[in-house]
Amino acid sequence: MSSYELVTADIERLPHRSVYGPVKRFKRRLLRTLGRWHRADYDVHLVFEQDHPVYKKITFNDAATAARVTRNLQRFGPSQHLPQWRHTRGRQLWVEFVDGQPYDRMSCIEIDAIARCFTEFARRGSRLVPLEQTGYGAQHESNLVYLHRRGLIDSALIEALRAKSADLRPSHLRIGFDYRDPIAPNLVQRADSGAFCAIDIKNWHADTLVGEGLAKTTDRWLDPASRDRVLAHMSDCGLGDIAETFEFLETYERCARICRSVQIETAALGRIKKRGIKSARLAAMVDR
Incomplete structure (x- = not known):
């Protein structure tokens, strides 16, 4: 089954792993409990197919934000400068995984x-x-x-x-x-x-x-x-x-x-x- 077919069939059942480590996630939960974490709830998972990352799953604070981002990505259309949209369900949005290196200000x-x-x-x-x-x-x-x-x-x-x-x-x-x-x-x-x-x-x-x-x-x-x-x-x-x-x-x-x-x-x-x-x-x- 191709990745495109997975989008409409099994994308939500693919294995995934948070990009945030356990220490960072625990710290955020603790700060949120103490009322000291003032950023919106937001999580990112890498989604794997045959042990290779193929998508990123982003969980937003609400479905309206997921819908807004989906709509804006679709309106802009295909571009190598943005991850391409693949799937949206409620608060969760899947886009292609972009393999590469973050910009290094020292280089x-x-x-x-x-x-x-x-x-x-x-x-x-x-x-x-x-x-x-x-x-x-x-x-x-x-x-x-x-x-x-x-x-x-x-x-x-x-x-x-x-x-x-x-x-x-x-x-x-x-x-x-x-x-x-x-x-x-x-x-x-x-x-x-x-x-x-x-x-x-x-x-x-x-x-x-x-x-x-x-x-x-x-x-x-x-x-x-x-x-x-x-x-x-x-x-x-x-x-x-x-x-x-x-x-x-x-x-x-x-x-x-x-x-x-x-x-x-x-x-x-x-x-x-x-x-x-x-x-x-x-x-x-x-x-x-």
Whole structure:
């Protein structure tokens, strides 16, 4: 029986093993019991056929998330830059297992492969939309107000960030697919083609701000010279608007990410972790 036939017949009965070790799973259960684990319930298993991993089974916190990810993968269609969808049932979703090596920041970066990956994400099914129609301008202001209310930015800094955002304000933004969490371990260089593949599919979104994930990479591991090569490749492929609006994307992304972090921490812990570091990172944006 082929792997394709297994999808519709026996995929749920194949042997599987959690990618998380027993110590890590015990620690998560303990922290969740103590009310100190504030991330959504999420588990990943490797699924085997004849002793070889062929799928990954992801168990989400709810069926709605599994349905959203399934729908977005199917809408984007076949791509070597995403694991291909195979099966969904309730909270569980099966995708192909991608054999390869996670990006190693200590090695020489395959920047051309990175550029091709993000360019395909950005251009497939995307479109330019007037800023006012996207809602992101209003959302950015709402984020600034929230950060000010929580004491992360003072009155002088919120005005400085508003002024900078006004200077950077684009007339249009690109809306489409985006991979919002492209941290190094989530990008695997495929053994079969050398292409980079985004494996953390819960962070794969549709009808969203294109370039938000790329902006996060420049705050984490993509150096300025490499970033410029990625943006130049995008421009060569007809996506010059992303380079033109990138400073706004960076400003929006960092404020939005810190907002999400503060919201999760205050809901789960009743306090904001590393408040001083968060405030300093917001202040640093003014002088860039």
